[in-house]
Amino acid sequence: MGMKKKKLIGFALMAALASPLGLVGVATSEVLELDSLKNLYGGVSFDHDMHIEMVSDNCSKCHHHTAGTEAEGPLCITCHANSPETDDPTCSGCHERDVFSAENMKKSWGTDLLHHRSKPSLKAAFHQNCLICHIDNDAPSGCSDCHTMTEVGEKFYDTGKHAPVPKADAHGHGGH
């Protein structure tokens, strides 16, 4: 049983990280399906237009130097002060789903572009970039504010249908 469970989870994790499905669309003006955690959580629908408005057309807020607007980070500017829009300015154009594949590990540790060495994975990029802004702007920031957990997710987190039977001496929520 343990074995089976393990395989299933291994698959879920792998799929969550390396799903071959396409990710963020190329164009602007659309609602995008962000699915880098697809197997544990349902996709998140992302209103790109609304976010463009929120950052007053300053694409660099999220896209660093790849969308043709002036880079913001003091570190980015050292090389990318006048960088044009890249061929693929989407998140997944740079942030790999599987940063830990042998190939990607070699690539990231081998690069002489020092600032790109510990480039976060796609889902990490989402969480680092989106979440901080969401917290600062009182936008939704709890896991389930954006995601609905899937059945696989409930099993993985031992929650919902798969939650442990509470012990008699359990204190419930809030703690002491």
Added chain:
Amino acid sequence: MKKVNRRSFLKGGLVTGAAALAVGSAKKANASGSFGGYPDSMGVLVDMTKCIGCRTCEAACNKEQNLPKPDKPFDDKSVFEEHRHGGLPRRTTEKAYTVVNRYEIKGREHPLFRKFQCNHCQEPACLTSCFVNAYTKTPEGAVIYDETVCVGCRTCMVACPFYVPAYTFSSAINPVVKKCIMCYDTRLKFGRPPACVEACPSGVMVFGKRTDLISLAHKRIEDHPGEYNHHVYGEKDVGGTSWMYLTSEDAPFDEIGFDTHLGTEPIINYVKEFLAIVPMVLTIWPALFTGFHLLATRKDTIKNDEGEK
């Protein structure tokens, strides 16, 4: 506080032990004293400033290591309110090789979350203290152990500066050590990152060669002035660990449960003296107990004698 006691106990052992030291047993420890870790070993850099406290890493570890079902769901944040005696936060157990704790820091707007597991020391005290040689430090960096050899003596539990090894009591006769093995069997030995590292949705952990991680850590500190504490925990602490940590400038290590007084010398340098006592204990205890027993029975005999009088 307890830590200091234990450490001073070991250091104390050094003094008392040294007096009665059997020269032969000190040799083994001295030989390993100059070992500075495998040059190409892998490690993990944990950037706590990026942790969102989602506990996905805990869930991933539970599944990867086939650990028992948890008492509470892994998405239940009430565990952050749980405290052990003395107000200490949750610790690793035989059922949870990694735990995430929340620290509220005065003057800091957001809490800081700290993921914790075995740090996989370069020169592990558990390994050196184990007199049945159950432990191995692999060239990949993991500190693993052979359950079939473990006799459940708990010496490693006392020796570990981070309180990591736990014991399973499912078998009362043969309790064995349980701790994070850096996913050695299923991942590390195939060049893959630990399950918790890969599962983290926030990119808190970077997996790579330990030497690369050290330069990366210092680069992060340098590149983000005012953001990080300048101490890379584990770079030098206790002689270096495979898992290393960065924290933010306003959340110093000693406020988030890290012992910053362990020094940069491997714990084995204390333990080896303590170790020397172990064989001594083994030889002396039986004699001592026989002595106690004799004393006790002698008293009884005397009593009996008196009674008869």
